[in-house]
Amino acid sequence: MITRRTFKAMLSALPALGLLGATAFAQDLRDITFVQPSPSAINSFPVFVAIGEGFFEEEGLNVRVEAINGSGAVLQALSAGQAHFGRPGPGPLIAARSRGVDAVHIYNVSARSNFGIAVPVDSDVQSVNGLRGLVIGTGTADGAEVGFARNVMTAAGMVEGQDYTFLTVGDGGPATAAFLNGEIDAYxxxxxxxAILNQRGMAVRDITPAEFGRFFGNGIATMGETIRNDRELVEAWSRAFARGHAFALDDANREAVLAHLSAGNPQEGEDREFQSALFDAVRSKTVPPEGSPHLGWYPAEVWQEWQDALVAGGEIAAPLDDLGAAWTNEFAEIGYEAVGE
Structure with missing residues (x-):
């Protein structure tokens, strides 16, 4: 395999007449589309690091990132063939599979729950039980945060539409406005x-029960057809992505990582202190829990818990015929081997 460093050396050694050949070589990269459920580069940091460090390029891939609205939209893009890889939540993916969408999770990015139910710091609500009869805001109508909150509320013995309601308000500024206008009681x-709410002056605190920390969040997904018919692509993606993830976890690479994230989303990089703090918060959720063999690994028992919660909450009518087909650890293992090289 020709690495990025080798390729650059080749370019510098080429005479002027050979530049056309070099251009042709560069154009041999395969164009790949990755869709993420929000514009944040930090939330998808391994992708932007792998792009910036040339790990995808070394695998022969030119990755284009597109931001769309929520996990539901990510899964629609994948199933419509508009993207090769995406980062949906496990709840929406299970729900999509119940409707016949053959999407598969291949890498557990948010190995620890990256969702929570938050209330204003001065709210009288001290636990999820205090949300009975109140309104919970969400960023999207069908994103992973909705399924997560529904799971939490179901466990507390409450039913959507009877004991509480969801209201889609967006994120960032719109969510802050919804709190200030009294449209929502929690988010x-x-x-x-x-972190963004707190940074914008809307101080909040998390009231999510500790036991929900085991519910991993959004991960990398592709279509089952892609795995079956284009396995080399999935393996190449997995190697580059895992290398980007491992690179970003090493504090020695911090400045390079933040620079790559700024390139991916310049607005997030305008306030370097905030960007750094947000990256730390998001990165911490991607460190596998104790007992996990490597980065990206999925625990089967939590997939079962996710499905049980979706059935209990009425989000799917019945368990999937084959829950194991919704996820695999084989490509995370391939990525782990690449990191060790």
Whole structure:
């Protein structure tokens, strides 16, 4: 395999007449589309690091990132063939599979729950039980944060539409406005969303029961057809992505990582102190829990818990015929081997 460093050396050694050949070589990269459920580069940091460090390029891939609205939209893009890889939540993916969408999770990015239910710091609500009869805001109508909050509320013995309601308000500024206007009493938020609310002056605190920390969040998904018919692509993606993830976890690479994230989303990089703090918060959720063999690994028992919660909450009518087909650890293992090289 020709690495990025080798390729650059080749370019510098080429005479002027050979530049056309070099251009042709560069154009041999395969164009790949990755869709993420929000514009944040930090939430998808391994992708932007792998792009910036040339790990995808070394695998022969030119990755284009597109931001769309929520996990439901990510899964629609994948199933429509508009993207090769995406980062949906496990709840929406299970729900999509119940409707016949053959999407498969291949890498557990948010190995620790990256969602929580937050209330204003001065709210009288001290636990999820205090949300009975109240309104919970969400960033999207069908994103992973909705399924997560529904799971939490179901476990507390409450039913959507009877004991509480959801209201889609967006994230960032719109969520802050919804709190200030009294439209919502709580907000189902990702780690990034909570940090942004606090940064915008809307101080909030998390009231999610500790036991929900085991519910991993969004991960990398592709279509089953892609795995079956284009396995080399999935393996190449997995190697580059895992290398980007491992690179970003090493504090020695911090400045390079933040620079790559700024390139991916310049607005997030305008306030370097905030960007750095948000990256720390998001990165911490991607460190596998104790007992996990490597980065990206999925625990089967938590997939079962996710499905049980979706059935209990009425989000799917019945368990999937084959829950194991919704996820695999084989490509995370391939990525782990690449990191060790």
């Amino acid at each position: 189902s938020a990702s780690t990034a969303d909570t």
